[in-house]
Amino acid sequence: MVDQGGKFESPGRQRIESSAVHTLGPNTHVPMVDVVPSPPHIVQQTLLSAFPVELLVRIFAHLSKEDLLHQTIAPYAYLFRTLRWFVVAHVCRQWRAVAIDSPTLWQDVDFAMGPTWADVMLSRARTLPVTIHKSFIPVIVDRSFGHVAPLKHWEIFPRREIDLLKAHLFHVERLLLKGPPSGNCHRPPCCRLNSSQVTLPGYTPFS
């Protein structure tokens, strides 16, 4: 029930006009109060201040998740992993600080960008649980010439990446290992492997 008039009168009190009055019957009286306006600084702060950090993090999180999703499903995307969402760090100082200093934005670490950026991402996640995305790409693609060459097996999971993973095992929550699409593999590291499972019976993080 909505009183469309939006005007209520009470004897002896000033008339209060309301732009929208909800859930009141036609004969209902609105309580009359001495309204203390919000302090001007509160109103001004809401309108003029920089965007609250928590909200920026929520917005950036949507961008980064979409990035990851797109790059997971797009054909050959695993070869060209980028952090497109991080362009927000070039908008202004606040956005850059939020993008870099918010650990929740760095919880998906993709080794496809190389160990240097994997290290940066793992550090920015601080101690939060992380998901590691590691694609086993048995070929290297020269973007300039479109040349495709097979990689040596030790280049597929370089020592530096293994060391990095070992250093951050304490906060690795999920380890997603992904092979290349079938038919695009020159020398697959595990020809017949299509799934693997790691179980730790009886183990809980707090036991």
Next chain:
Amino acid sequence: MPTIVSVDDSTVPGEGSSRLLLLVSSDNKHIVVEEDIMSRSRFISKQVEGFEATSQRHAILLPFSSFVLNKVIEYCSHYRGYYLLEDDPDAAPPGRSPVREWDQEFLDVDRNMLLRIIKAAHYLEIKSLVGSCARAIADMIRGKTTEEMREILGVENDFTPEEEHSPSSKCTG
């Protein structure tokens, strides 16, 4: 914190099972709404819990305009009685969930309005609305250049030339 003013209990009628709340916007508009509708707001719920300790009813003054407040009430009214995972404080944070069609239409507003709504939702602690607004804003700037982002959201470039080309910021692959 908003200023809370006491209201004489006898002047507030009870209607049905839900009590009435008086919300006062920054432009001094009085909006009476059933408590049930606003229960999605953690902020309002906490205020109401505080009221229960006293016999008095209260008005809650909020630092945003009636126009924005009405939009938030419209959202809360639409989802009255619905369970939304994002608003459950005991539920795990939701992953990527599909966009609710009604939310898309509801948030088809201009940039300034969208920013005001998300700030109000943040203030009122309505997580589901914050999430929907954040997604809408993300959709607005996705795939845009930094200059376009600044223009869309009215953000000023406050970098010095050195900062703008700092190597620490370059990780776009």
